[in-house]
Amino acid sequence: SFELTQPPSVSVSPGQTARITCSGDVLPNQYSFWYQQKPGLAPFLVIFKDNERPSGIPDRFSGSSSGTTVTLTITGVQAEDEGDYYCQSADGSGSWMFGGGTKLTVL
Amino acid sequence: EVQLVESGGGLVQPGGSLRVSCSASGFIFRTYWMSWVRQAPGKGLEWVANIKEDGTEKFYAGSVKGRFTISRDNAKKSLYLQMNTLRAEDTAVYYCARFPYAFLTGGYFDLWGRGTLVTVSS
Numbered sequence: 001s002f003e004l005t006q007p008p009s010v011s012v013s014p015g016q017t018a019r020i021t022c023s024g025d026v027l028p029n030q031y032s033f034w035y036q037q038k039p040g041l042a043p044f045l046v047i048f049k050d051n052e053r054p055s056g057i058p059d060r061f062s063g064s065s066s067g068t069t070v071t072l073t074i075t076g077v078q079a080e081d082e083g084d085y086y087c088q089s090a091d092g093s094g095s096w097m098f099g100g101g102t103k104l105t106v107l
Numbered sequence: 108e109v110q111l112v113e114s115g116g117g118l119v120q121p122g123g124s125l126r127v128s129c130s131a132s133g134f135i136f137r138t139y140w141m142s143w144v145r146q147a148p149g150k151g152l153e154w155v156a157n158i159k160e161d162g163t164e165k166f167y168a169g170s171v172k173g174r175f176t177i178s179r180d181n182a183k184k185s186l187y188l189q190m191n192t193l194r195a196e197d198t199a200v201y202y203c204a205r206f207p208y209a210f211l212t213g214g215y216f217d218l219w220g221r222g223t224l225v226t227v228s229s
Contacts, residue, residue, distance in 0.1 A: 001169060030213050031212050031213050031215075033215040033216075035152070035216070037152075041221075042202055042219040042220065042221055042222060043152065043202075043216075043219055044219060045215065045216065045217050048212075048215050048217070049212055054217070084151075086151065086152050088152075088154075088215060088216070089213065090213035090214060092213065094166040095166070095168070096142075096154040096157070096166075096213075096214065097154060098144075098151060098152040098153065098154060099151075100151050101151040101152070
């Protein structure tokens with residue numbers, strides 16, 4: 001198996017930029033994906049293939065990749081962006097994994 | 108409407124069995140890999156199992172391998188997870204998810220159900 005490591009929490013003020021990192025040895029060779037989850041609700045996809053946005057996701061959400069670390073960036077954070085964010089990837093041989101999750105707090 | 112709806116969760120004793128189901132609508136079910144993902148109370152997401160479009164390939168997380176079986180019925184647009192020898196640590200919300208898999212992308216979860224709660228307790 002493999003691991004994806006995220007910070008437990010990130011806090012920003014409205015209008016600022018939030019950056020959530022995800023580190024793992026598979027990331028130089030595998031795509032990353034990001035999900036948002038709000039309390040009591042199912043997760044939903046916000047970034048796929050490192051830096052692509054599904055339709056309907058605001059363009060303030062972006063993704064980037066550098067070596068063993070991928071980053072979800074939310075530019076101009078809004079109160080509605082508060083929630084838990086999970087990165088996800090694969091090992092290329094039949095195993096998929098989520099990071100531990102990062103709680104984004106909008107102050 | 109494109110949606111996934113899980114059912115079958117409930118309370119089961121340790122060592123017992125339970126089957127949860129997922130009904131798909133609004134998309135061509137037989138053309139997608141499908142998955143189960145779970146979330147223990149207050150914890151993060153954990154991938155559980157994947158199944159290929161035609162059911163010929165299945166993959167499991169190490170924590171459930173040998174105890175859980177994923178299956179599908181394309182005619183009924185349904186996905187199933189048979190859970191045997193359940194343990195307290197299997198207590199979680201079980202989500203059904205659509206899994207557009209391609210070798211080059213590795214696969215991801217692009218449509219989720221609302222989940223069904225499985226509680227393993229005596």
